Amino acid sequence: MITPTIPIEHYLYLSILLFSIGAIGVLLRRNAIVVFMCIELMLNAANLALVTFARYHGDAAGHIYVLLVMAVAAAEVAVGLAIMIQVFRLRRTVDVDELREMRG
């Protein structure tokens, strides 16, 4: 095993930064596709943290968790995009602020 010369904290800062960009993006952006991309960014930030810690602990399980998360995220993408296509067909928009069929 090569001793990593980039300290582990740097990976962690990057991961927290990515997570924050994603979370803020979800709260600020109105286009459902962009919101969804921000969510994917949050998931990938978690993946980065998982591989970093797996390397740090010398534990192979962490790498497998990332594969699990990737497959789960792909399933989520499929269902999510299918829903968005359906929304667009019906409403000609995917702006979450313009979807206000229900109030109360």
Added chain:
Amino acid sequence: MGSYGTLLVLFVLAGGIALVMFTLTHFLGPKAPNPTKDMPFECGNITKRFDQRVSVKFYIVALLFILFDMETVYLYPWAVVYRDLGWMGFWSMVSFVSILVLGLVYVWKKGALDWE
């Protein structure tokens, strides 16, 4: 900082090569433009204008591709330790792939794979 330096060299090299390639073809390549050549090219489908509607089947095939493509991610680590896992690993993968096959049968029979 040492390993970041290595990364920087990698980026500079990769970017430099791409830049050199583009410049060289721009100056050295022969140019004879005509309308057919200027059309955007995609393989398979007949190319359409951007504002035209694409059949929704196209999205469905793309979505299904993502799903089945992602599942191969499990085949790689499995294949690496295949001999160590023994019969348990074999039967685990058989059951996993069988469920995927049922999924494939389902989307096939639903007609989600038909282009027209």
Added chain:
Amino acid sequence: MSITLADLAQLLPVWILVATGLLLLMYEVFANQADRSHYANISVVGFVLALWATYSSLGSGTAYLFGQGATAPLILDGFARAGSLLLLSGGLIATLLSPAYAKNAGHDTGEYYALIVFAVVGMMVMVMAGDLMTFFLGLETMSIAVYALTGLRAGDARSIEAALKYFLMGAFATGFLLFGIAMVYGATGSVALVDLARFLSASDSALSANPILLLGVVLILIGFAFKVAAVPFHMWAPDVYEGAPTPVAGFMAVGVKAAAFLALLRLVMVALGSVEAAPWLPMLRWVSILTILGGNLMALSQSNVKRMLAYSSVSHAGYAMIGIVAAAKGETTAGNAVLFYLTGYTFMTLGAFGVLAFLERKEGGPESERFGAYAGVGFKHPAMGAAMVLFMIALAGMPPTGGFFGKLYLFSAAIRANELPLALVGIAGSLVSVYYYLRVLVHFYMREVPEPGPTPTATRSTQLSLGVALSAALILILGVFPSQWVQVSAKAVASIAAATF
């Protein structure tokens, strides 16, 4: 580690459900399309077999599957089995409520029932999970199935809008949860709940010296709060419940919530409860108070019955959270109270949504879901009206129903855990809720129809009546003979405590 056939046999209920789901999908594409009545029947048979398999294993000891000891990814203890019984009954009743409604709404397909079955598989994995990653997989199996179920009323703008909102909010919550899991993994080197427990109880400073761990636990709890629609993470709930097909809304309100609370209970009892004066205690306490007050106050001002039930289910998440707080303080009876409460909540809420599904007009639409639209239906459909009386009394927490004992156990557990203010807030919330639950009954038994307009028309179906009758019977049995289930759930919760170290 090797997988033995005996291990696999332990998971029989899960295999039965997976096979049922796959069978439904194959039936959908291969069988004669003219005959759609069998989907629900296949599904019901699957649920009944899985219930039987779970019930017959209720007395057996704890099994650790696919791993070493208590760090195993799947832990089949009494708690997992009792929780599975509850979730399977929820799935069964939701399936019974569906066929008539689904036929009207045009989504009476094999996929609909398969998705319910797969969602229950995910829920069962959640309550069996011995580590956070397995829990995550169960949660996603459940969530992805429920996103799709919400949007199944294709062509209905409300349904598809609800699906999009639910999907975006749910995926957002997943992001928090997963990042929290990654942080816990980083801090402790493992995702197993018992390893987290060992780490936390190793020294008093384990937490204060480790901001990453604290961040991880807080993010996981925020993810939970989103999934159970606790205030201030509840804003998706009313729109989603209003837009989703009515039986699906009922299934979401009970199944998703019960599975998430049971998993949270295991997390709290195994790991988080070992920390004295933990920093997340005040957070849970405030979430509980805000959820009870917010849910009840917003339910008061609703004019749409489905939205009212949505806010009511928000407030019920608040009551259950009281039990979680007490469990986090080490109160031994709290876990039992939460399990009992969730059981009662499952049947009374499913029953109420079942009556609404019975009365929903073919064209649907928000107009037919107003309180006023239900004027006099109690006289027109006496049996359904009587069932609704029972469910509303139960939701308000009055005897002789399981709802009363659920709240009684929760509030007394809170008082024993020195959380008197929480119990008082809970009682105040219950008193407020009497108003809006009785308001439904006032409209049901109104003599004259005040405002002419679209009124609900009944959808007759044997399965639906059976589902409502089953919910009504179970909520009454829980109210009249609570001790039976109390004993089962007490044993179940004790099995977690026994297995911790």
